[in-house]
Amino acid sequence: MISSANKRVDEPVYWALFGAGGMWSAIFAPAAILIVCFLIPLGVIDNTAAYAGMKSFCAGFLGRVFTLCMIALPIWCGMHRIHHCLHDMKVHCLGLKGLCYGLAAILSVVAVFLVCSF
Amino acid sequence: MATKRKPYIREMNSDWWRKLPYYRFYMLRELTAVPAIWFSILLIYGLSALKQGEASFACFVQFLANPIVLLINVVALMAALLQTTTWFTLAPKVVRLSECCAYRAKIALWGITGLATIILLFLAL
Amino acid sequence: MKTLKMAIARYNPEVDDKPRFEDFHVPYDNQTSLLDALAYIKDALAPDLTYRSSCRMAICGSCGMMADGIPKLACKTFLRDYAGAGKVTLEALGNFPIERDLVVDLTHFLECIEALKPYLIGNTRTPADGANRQTPEQIAKFHQFTHCINCALCYAACPQFGLNPAFAGPGSISLAYRYNLDSRDNGKQERMPMLNGPEGVWNCTFVGVCSEVCPKNVDPAAAIQQCKVESALDFARSVINCQKEKEVR
Numbered sequence: 001m002i003s004s005a006n007k008r009v010d011e012p013v014y015w016a017l018f019g020a021g022g023m024w025s026a027i028f029a030p031a032a033i034l035i036v037c038f039l040i041p042l043g044v045i046d047n048t049a050a051y052a053g054m055k056s057f058c059a060g061f062l063g064r065v066f067t068l069c070m071i072a073l074p075i076w077c078g079m080h081r082i083h084h085c086l087h088d089m090k091v092h093c094l095g096l097k098g099l100c101y102g103l104a105a106i107l108s109v110v111a112v113f114l115v116c117s118f
Numbered sequence: 119m120a121t122k123r124k125p126y127i128r129e130m131n132s133d134w135w136r137k138l139p140y141y142r143f144y145m146l147r148e149l150t151a152v153p154a155i156w157f158s159i160l161l162i163y164g165l166s167a168l169k170q171g172e173a174s175f176a177c178f179v180q181f182l183a184n185p186i187v188l189l190i191n192v193v194a195l196m197a198a199l200l201q202t203t204t205w206f207t208l209a210p211k212v213v214r215l216s217e218c219c220a221y222r223a224k225i226a227l228w229g230i231t232g233l234a235t236i237i238l239l240f241l242a243l
Numbered sequence: 244m245k246t247l248k249m250a251i252a253r254y255n256p257e258v259d260d261k262p263r264f265e266d267f268h269v270p271y272d273n274q275t276s277l278l279d280a281l282a283y284i285k286d287a288l289a290p291d292l293t294y295r296s297s298c299r300m301a302i303c304g305s306c307g308m309m310a311d312g313i314p315k316l317a318c319k320t321f322l323r324d325y326a327g328a329g330k331v332t333l334e335a336l337g338n339f340p341i342e343r344d345l346v347v348d349l350t351h352f353l354e355c356i357e358a359l360k361p362y363l364i365g366n367t368r369t370p371a372d373g374a375n376r377q378t379p380e381q382i383a384k385f386h387q388f389t390h391c392i393n394c395a396l397c398y399a400a401c402p403q404f405g406l407n408p409a410f411a412g413p414g415s416i417s418l419a420y421r422y423n424l425d426s427r428d429n430g431k432q433e434r435m436p437m438l439n440g441p442e443g444v445w446n447c448t449f450v451g452v453c454s455e456v457c458p459k460n461v462d463p464a465a466a467i468q469q470c471k472v473e474s475a476l477d478f479a480r481s482v483i484n485c486q487k488e489k490e491v492r
Contacts, residue, residue: 006437009439009445013478026231029198034195038188041182075154075155081148111165114169118169125341135402212468
């Protein structure tokens, strides 16, 4: 039956964050993973040079904004997907939504704190 | 007369997505989220190590060089590439575009990604 | 003549507790459709076999069913395509309650179509004024979505409809969107509440199978995503308006 009360759902907020995160990681994640996870530990970029380079990158305003986006946006995208994936696998429990997006919010706050205090 | 109707409702099991290749690929697409979050947490770790000085940054690099971590990161890179591919296939559909415009939008998105990759690599090397 | 084994899910509500498979061996040639095969079975092998069909040419949308787990129009699907496997399994259209054999209860789909008002609203033109005029560009906006034949294959393919039977579903949302895009229509505000609500577009996770199985290339998945953009903008507007109302007070 069609319910007559069409209460508006708050999904657009999370969907917008999911969209921003998805687009951001689609564009930047492969390069970022390549640099951080492979070029640095495999020694393609010298350790001391990497340290100095990263330090000066994170000191600049654009660098801070980029770093924050690179950390926080994919988390919102990812937690949105995990939340819906759990629904797909019929995992339902009270507070699941709060847990997923709460975790994303906490990690985002940590990232903001780190970036600002750099 | 009493009705002889007795509609049969098929229960949907939680493993429904294993039944068709299309559903399996959808699940794979959605689960790229897990390595993506892993990389974000890795960045948080790296950033705090960077803040604490050269010694703890060296510790972070050593952690990254661990074969198990490297292996996880190979998966993360492949997941990121799959996410890029699927995202650029699906994103043009969200905006109302004609078929040829959607194709051009996809090419443009790949161009932006290529450019961003070159700039980031240039900054890093 | 070659024959193909067809396993058909039978369900008689008067005697069965759940569907059971019955095998039939059906002679076929290059032109035999699943619908032809069902007619043969009903004529020669099982007169009590129940299924829906009408036009035999993929325009009435009556003969939707699952062939090897994939939603298909029986009249548009051919036995020759299953010759390699030597067998095809037919079941009633997925995600809907089975009424009998291959017949399902489409009530939910029909109610959703009705609730989403897929007809021109708020057009004051009278017959005396003559026909509405539209430019080719205005028609191109929604033309693809007018091809829907209400066959409900998209509902059978959609796991989100399977998981939440209250979801309005791909077909009815595409129809609502078709009228939202029509320059002759002014009824968008009457359709948005349901699209914004718990039964609306936000159930969709863009699995995209609805567009794959659509026999008319309507692309309901695209319609739903574009509706999500509309719904998100509507959400933003409501927040701004709410803020303004507070300021007025």
